[in-house]
Amino acid sequence: MQVVDGPLLILAGPGSGKTRTVTHRIAYLLEQGIPGRQILALTFTNHAADEMASRLETLSPGATVWTSTFHKFCARLLRKYAPQVGLEANYTIYDADDSQRMLKRVLQEEGIRNSHFTPQRIANWISRAKNNLIRYEQFQPRPGDPLESLMAEIYPAYQRRLYLANACDFDDLLLHVANLLRDAPEIRQELDRRYRYILVDEYQDTNLTQYGIVRALSLEFPNLCVTGDPDQSIYGWRGANIKNILEFEKDYPSTKVVRLEENYRSTPAILRAASCLIEHNQQRKAKALFTKNPEADPVRLTVYADSHIEADSIALRMEEAIASGKRRPKDFAILYRTNALSVGWEAALRAHRIPYRLLQGIEFYQRKEIKDVLSYLQLLNNPQDENAFLRCVNTPSRGIGQRSLDHLLTAAKSHGSSLLEAARSVENISKIAKRSAKAIQKFVKLYDELSQTIAEPVEAILGHVLTETEFLQHLRDSDSEEDQERLSNVEELLSVTRAFDEDHGGAGTLEDFLEQSSLVAAQDDLDGEEDRVTLMTFHASKGLEFPVVCLVALEEGFLPHENSKQHPDQIEEERRLFFVGITRAKEELWLSQARIRLYRGRRAMTVPSSFLFELPREELALDTSGGRLVELDESSWESDRDEYAQVEPEEWKPRSPADLKKLEEKLWNKPSWQEEEEEDPLPESPPESEATAEEKPDDAADASASLWAKLSTAADLSGGDDEPNASTSASREDRRTRARRKQETSRKVSQEVEQFATGMAVRHPHYGLGKIIALSGTGINRKATVRFVSQAGEKSFVLAHSPLVPTKKK
DNA sequence: CGTGTGCAAGTTTTT
DNA sequence: CTTGCACACG
Numbered sequence A: 001m002q003v004v005d006g007p008l009l010i011l012a013g014p015g016s017g018k019t020r021t022v023t024h025r026i027a028y029l030l031e032q033g034i035p036g037r038q039i040l041a042l043t044f045t046n047h048a049a050d051e052m053a054s055r056l057e058t059l060s061p062g063a064t065v066w067t068s069t070f071h072k073f074c075a076r077l078l079r080k081y082a083p084q085v086g087l088e089a090n091y092t093i094y095d096a097d098d099s100q101r102m103l104k105r106v107l108q109e110e111g112i113r114n115s116h117f118t119p120q121r122i123a124n125w126i127s128r129a130k131n132n133l134i135r136y137e138q139f140q141p142r143p144g145d146p147l148e149s150l151m152a153e154i155y156p157a158y159q160r161r162l163y164l165a166n167a168c169d170f171d172d173l174l175l176h177v178a179n180l181l182r183d184a185p186e187i188r189q190e191l192d193r194r195y196r197y198i199l200v201d202e203y204q205d206t207n208l209t210q211y212g213i214v215r216a217l218s219l220e221f222p223n224l225c226v227t228g229d230p231d232q233s234i235y236g237w238r239g240a241n242i243k244n245i246l247e248f249e250k251d252y253p254s255t256k257v258v259r260l261e262e263n264y265r266s267t268p269a270i271l272r273a274a275s276c277l278i279e280h281n282q283q284r285k286a287k288a289l290f291t292k293n294p295e296a297d298p299v300r301l302t303v304y305a306d307s308h309i310e311a312d313s314i315a316l317r318m319e320e321a322i323a324s325g326k327r328r329p330k331d332f333a334i335l336y337r338t339n340a341l342s343v344g345w346e347a348a349l350r351a352h353r354i355p356y357r358l359l360q361g362i363e364f365y366q367r368k369e370i371k372d373v374l375s376y377l378q379l380l381n382n383p384q385d386e387n388a389f390l391r392c393v394n395t396p397s398r399g400i401g402q403r404s405l406d407h408l409l410t411a412a413k414s415h416g417s418s419l420l421e422a423a424r425s426v427e428n429i430s431k432i433a434k435r436s437a438k439a440i441q442k443f444v445k446l447y448d449e450l451s452q453t454i455a456e457p458v459e460a461i462l463g464h465v466l467t468e469t470e471f472l473q474h475l476r477d478s479d480s481e482e483d484q485e486r487l488s489n490v491e492e493l494l495s496v497t498r499a500f501d502e503d504h505g506g507a508g509t510l511e512d513f514l515e516q517s518s519l520v521a522a523q524d525d526l527d528g529e530e531d532r533v534t535l536m537t538f539h540a541s542k543g544l545e546f547p548v549v550c551l552v553a554l555e556e557g558f559l560p561h562e563n564s565k566q567h568p569d570q571i572e573e574e575r576r577l578f579f580v581g582i583t584r585a586k587e588e589l590w591l592s593q594a595r596i597r598l599y600r601g602r603r604a605m606t607v608p609s610s611f612l613f614e615l616p617r618e619e620l621a622l623d624t625s626g627g628r629l630v631e632l633d634e635s636s637w638e639s640d641r642d643e644y645a646q647v648e649p650e651e652w653k654p655r656s657p658a659d660l661k662k663l664e665e666k667l668w669n670k671p672s673w674q675e676e677e678e679e680d681p682l683p684e685s686p687p688e689s690e691a692t693a694e695e696k697p698d699d700a701a702d703a704s705a706s707l708w709a710k711l712s713t714a715a716d717l718s719g720g721d722d723e724p725n726a727s728t729s730a731s732r733e734d735r736r737t738r739a740r741r742k743q744e745t746s747r748k749v750s751q752e753v754e755q756f757a758t759g760m761a762v763r764h765p766h767y768g769l770g771k772i773i774a775l776s777g778t779g780i781n782r783k784a785t786v787r788f789v790s791q792a793g794e795k796s797f798v799l800a801h802s803p804l805v806p807t808k809k810k
Numbered sequence B: 001c002g003t004g005t006g007c008a009a010g011t012t013t014t015t
Numbered sequence C: 001c002t003t004g005c006a007c008a009c010g
Helices: A018-033 A046-059 A071-083 A098-109 A117-132 A148-162 A170-182 A183-196 A208-216 A269-276 A305-324 A337-353 A362-366 A368-381 A386-392 A403-417 A418-426 A434-451 A458-468 A471-476 A483-504 A508-516 A570-581 A610-614 A636-645 A657-668 A703-719 A729-745
Strands: A008-012 A041-042 A065-069 A092-094 A167-169 A197-200 A223-230 A256-260 A297-304 A332-336 A356-358 A532-537 A547-552 A586-600 A601-607 A618-624 A762-764 A768-776 A783-788 A795-798
Touching: A008 A018, A018 A046, A018 A197, A018 A223, A018 A256, A018 A547, A041 A046, A041 A071, A041 A269, A046 A065, A065 A071, A071 A183, A071 A208, A071 A508, A092 A098, A092 A170, A092 A386, A098 A117, A098 A148, A098 A167, A098 A386, A117 A148, A117 A170, A117 A208, A148 A167, A167 A170, A170 A183, A170 A208, A208 A403, A223 A762, A269 A297, A269 A570, A269 A586, A269 A610, A297 A305, A297 A483, A305 A337, A305 A586, A332 A337, A337 A356, A337 A532, A337 A586, A362 A368, A368 A386, A368 A434, A368 A471, A368 A483, A368 A508, A386 A418, A403 A418, A403 A434, A418 A434, A434 A458, A434 A783, A458 A471, A458 A483, A458 A508, A471 A483, A547 A570
Parallel strands: A008 A223, A008 A256, A041 A065, A041 A197, A092 A167, A197 A223, A297 A586, A297 A618, A332 A532, A332 A547, A356 A532, A547 A586
Antiparallel strands: A586 A601, A762 A768, A768 A783, A783 A795
């Protein structure tokens, strides 16, 4: 059986038939007589897992190969091995929102108020730690690092709180399993033997924890087949380590490497654009992409006058293509960098009566009413669940207020019991008012009644919840439009449960249902045959393809994103993101930029994405006429480029001709910025961790010990995240300035205000040197946005009241 | 205690 | 523009 054994690395370019290759390999394994239950195929999304499963069903009908997402695989393992990691089998999976709620409560109780680290930021930190295999017991802060010393308190506190609620967050699913495999060698060995053939999709997006899991399951039987494309690694921000794939051959010296470089998806023009772009990445293994597909349309790049015209023109173009019968709505996809950009396109598509869908899967499960209703189910499944209790105890309102709940929390904490237990003996908590105590007792009674139904089909349980709590009645009685919307969402949830029951022949448990609903992803919405235009982020498009793809808002700040410009590595990831977007297209690729963008309620001038200048000019049908299609000659392309290179983004407002002239003059002044001071030195990238360092043969089962040793070293190294804070005392300071601003009436005259111009270097007594990157308003309302050299980042000031002074030119 | 109002703040990407 | 949050009122 030599042919199928051993590690295999499939480097697969976009559209190269990767899924096909993997499924054929699995089919081949089965043909060779390997039992399906020994094969495990891991993906990142349910969509990919389902796709693989269904193709496999065609190739090898009736096979019992487990195709699953990483997270679901881990969730299942944890059901079985929960006690080994300190959980019970009925644990709850908290989504980002749940875990942040819990985190906020922890912060409050730990007495950490308005620390300058936002809960969001702390949550990110914890997530990073977990993705890097750092457990809370073992974390050591670097002395003198304020964030880390804070985390040394919060991380354990948060984690203990999760345990108390018998819950875990997304990252825990992975981390617990990794810990399990590390701490229980006999279980590791059992699972290693059980899953003798492991296939991992999108390996370039695995993080250290996933890496650890995969390796731990492939020690004795290193029949590990990973597929991926380093050029499509776009999840570095959530801990994915591109080195996992780049150094796979070092991890497994006997690796066979297969390269899939022929593209079956796109036209040559699209592929040339993609290659040309990605070649600008420095940290990259060269790869030759080619296709035998016939030449077709050039890539089209259109520069629109503003974002409204952009959306409208594209919708119109779609409408025409659909009307002429050339295309159907489902042939199109619109891709953007941030979700917030979807609004404009939704409006345009609605206006043109083109059906569309938004690929933002979790959205449904994030709705208040859905989370409210689900929280009952969660509490029924896991009575210790703190979040669920707090959410449903007073929904719909029963007269149980925050004060009572605070007392309940305190009581629960002092007894080390769950909230529900505490509620059972609420009469012993003297601080809670009689009336509230009554209400709480009533809730407990309701809960107990509902828990009688727990063995029924999920739809029935949900039905009981909805009626017993009078949730439905409440919504039906209301005639507010909002409540009607909620009602229909709740009904939608009912039909989801019905479908779930049917899928599982009535044998699906509540636990399974909750697990499934916790692990939905954006792409899961994508059930084939709906004839609609698809709207989604670049990230969500990975692995998908469409005949016509529109990549929109290709502007600096969006792509590359403003927050991803600090480090060259981040820029490269942004470039890969663009690469992913481009290579989704089969036949036509429409790129667009708007010169003025309406965003967050403001209009602002834009600068075209620097990536656009990395595309092959000769491949592009370029149109800068503001929407009407015109073939442009190269010279105007060049002059545009020069123009853009010097224009700073600026908030847009109608201006008087005099104003305009003044601004124009200053615009072309060479900013004194460059000579004035060194640029903000980029934080050195941390020394490369040796996560995937030298290798010793894998066949010894004892390699386990060294594996973990190595991984935790790497974790320690890479865990020391850089990024010294950005917003230290900033918000407080900002508020103070604002307060002062209110008291003051106009003191400085507008003349003084007019001395400021975009691009000008200025000094602030507190933040130091900075550059004006945008101006708005006039006279006393004139505001400047300044980007500081220091860690202060960007700040806005009302010039008339700010201590900003222009730096003197020498 | 619940609701309403107002203001402030913050906004990348997601399993 | 949205969402979240604080406060004040009924």
